[in-house]
Amino acid sequence: MEAIQNLDIAIIEWIQTHVVRDWLNLPMIWISKLGNGGLLWILLGVVLLVAGIVQKRKSGNGEKIWQGISLLLCLGTTALVCNLWLKPAVARIRPYDLLGFPILIPPLADFSFPSGHTSASFAAATAIYAIHKRWGIVAYLFAACMGFSRMYLGVHFPSDVVAGALIGFGMSRVTLFLIQKWQTKQRHKE
Numbered sequence: 001m002e003a004i005q006n007l008d009i010a011i012i013e014w015i016q017t018h019v020v021r022d023w024l025n026l027p028m029i030w031i032s033k034l035g036n037g038g039l040l041w042i043l044l045g046v047v048l049l050v051a052g053i054v055q056k057r058k059s060g061n062g063e064k065i066w067q068g069i070s071l072l073l074c075l076g077t078t079a080l081v082c083n084l085w086l087k088p089a090v091a092r093i094r095p096y097d098l099l100g101f102p103i104l105i106p107p108l109a110d111f112s113f114p115s116g117h118t119s120a121s122f123a124a125a126t127a128i129y130a131i132h133k134r135w136g137i138v139a140y141l142f143a144a145c146m147g148f149s150r151m152y153l154g155v156h157f158p159s160d161v162v163a164g165a166l167i168g169f170g171m172s173r174v175t176l177f178l179i180q181k182w183q184t185k186q187r188h189k190e
Helices: 002-019 022-034 036-059 065-090 095-099 116-131 133-152 158-189
Strands: none
Touching: 002 095, 002 133, 002 158, 022 036, 022 133, 036 065, 036 116, 065 116, 065 158, 116 133, 116 158, 133 158
């Protein structure tokens, strides 16, 4: 663990010294804010759900409803593992608190490991990819930008971001698999 912590510190200090620039501050803050509370992804899930309900009323086909439900469930399972279980269990101090450098956003009240913004973004990207591959690739690129913004802002170590990405991807894949199994079981009952 000490080796990982030392590598994390070296990378975050390198980012703070060599990457952080005045002209990048606002875009990084903006990208990061889009992930606050998973609100962007929750809104997208609700939009997909409502669009599916409207489509079902018009055509009788309720398949699209599951796109919104799937996205919201992927976000929910990821949040349970990441924010409600791992963050308090690991209780890792934030980089700006450990290393004492200034940050561009208000200090955060929760712990650092894993990155909740990154986990939610990768969970959403995985769900979106299952719905539509091209949009999923765009969502994965945005999720990577989200993870980088968290390091840029000094609120997460690289291992927090990597763990968040893996948790988001993994929990989303498990959730999508379970939804598919449930749907298959329901079809066989009909």
